Amino acid sequence: MVTSTTFISDILSFIKSDLTSNVTDPITSSRVSDSKFIMTSYPKRLAVYPLITIKLMNQEAKRAGMQTEAMDVTINLEIRVWARNQKEKDDLANTTYKRLRDIQFTATTGSVANNLHEFKLLSATEIDEEGDNQPKSRVLQVQYKFYDI
Amino acid sequence: MVSIEIKNIEEFKKFMKEKQDVVIETIPLSIKKATLFMQNQVKESIARGTNAPVAVDTGRFFNSVDFEPTGKNEAKVFSALKYAKFVEFGTSKMSARPHFRNTAFKEKEKVKEEMNADLKSAIK
Numbered sequence: 486m487v488t489s490t491t492f493i494s495d496i497l498s499f500i501k502s503d504l505t506s507n508v509t510d511p512i513t514s515s516r517v518s519d520s521k522f523i524m525t526s527y528p529k530r531l532a533v534y535p536l537i538t539i540k541l542m543n544q545e546a547k548r549a550g551m552q553t554e555a556m557d558v559t560i561n562l563e564i565r566v567w568a569r570n571q572k573e574k575d576d577l578a579n580t581t582y583k584r585l586r587d588i589q590f591t592a593t594t595g596s597v598a599n600n601l602h603e604f605k606l607l608s609a610t611e612i613d614e615e616g617d618n619q620p621k622s623r624v625l626q627v628q629y630k631f632y633d634i
Numbered sequence: 635m636v637s638i639e640i641k642n643i644e645e646f647k648k649f650m651k652e653k654q655d656v657v658i659e660t661i662p663l664s665i666k667k668a669t670l671f672m673q674n675q676v677k678e679s680i681a682r683g684t685n686a687p688v689a690v691d692t693g694r695f696f697n698s699v700d701f702e703p704t705g706k707n708e709a710k711v712f713s714a715l716k717y718a719k720f721v722e723f724g725t726s727k728m729s730a731r732p733h734f735r736n737t738a739f740k741e742k743e744k745v746k747e748e749m750n751a752d753l754k755s756a757i758k
Contacts, residue, residue: 527729542732542735543735543739545739561739565723567726610719610723612719612720612723612725619726622723622726624723
C-alpha cells in the first residue's frame, strides 16, 4: 500500500514487486545469483540482460482544495526495458505495459487499491545502442496520481 | 411570470467576435514565445547543468537544440543529433542527462501561467 510518509519507496517497491512476480524473466534458469531481473535504478550490481529498471523521474503536488493540507500528487516513472534483441525488448515492454494496465482495478493487489490512480502511459521511446551485441532498450514513461490525504 | 430581455444582441455578438479574433491571433504568438523560452531553458540546462549534469564538450549538442511548429498551435523543442537520445536517456555505459524532460517538468507550470497571462491581457 502506498502511504503518505513513505510514498516514493512504496511506489517503487509496489511496481517492482508486482513486475517481479508477473513478468517472466527470459533467462530465469540461467541468471547468475548476483544479478537481478528487475531493479529500482540503473544497476550498480552486475547487469545481465534482459533486465528492467524502475526510476522515479518527477513528482508534482498541488493542493487538493481550499484550506486543506491534502495534496494531489502526480508521479512520473521511467520503466526501462533492457534486452538482448529487438524481439525480446518489444515483448518485455509490451508485457510490462499490459501488466500495469491490467492491474489497475484488481481488488487488494491492484494499483488503485494501493492508492495509485489514473494510470497513463505517456511515451515508449526506443533507445537502441549501436552494434550487434549492444543492449536494446525501450523507455516507458508512465504516470500515476496519488491523493495525499 | 418571469421574462428575460436581452438588448443590443448584435452589439454583443460583435464584441464576442472581436474577442475571439484577438484570441485566435494571440495563441500562435504565445506559443512561439513559450517555445523560445523552453529552447532557452533546455540550452541553459545543457550549458549550466540547471536541470541535469552539464552536457557540453564541443558545443554540438548545445547548438543542435532547435524548435519548429508541429501543427496548428503546436511546436516542439528538439535536437536532431543522432546521439541526443543517448544523452537524454542514458545508455548501458553512461548515465542519463535528461535536460529536455527535466526542463519540461520544471517549466511546465510557468509556461501555462505565461500563456494564461497573454490571453487574459489580450481579451481585456
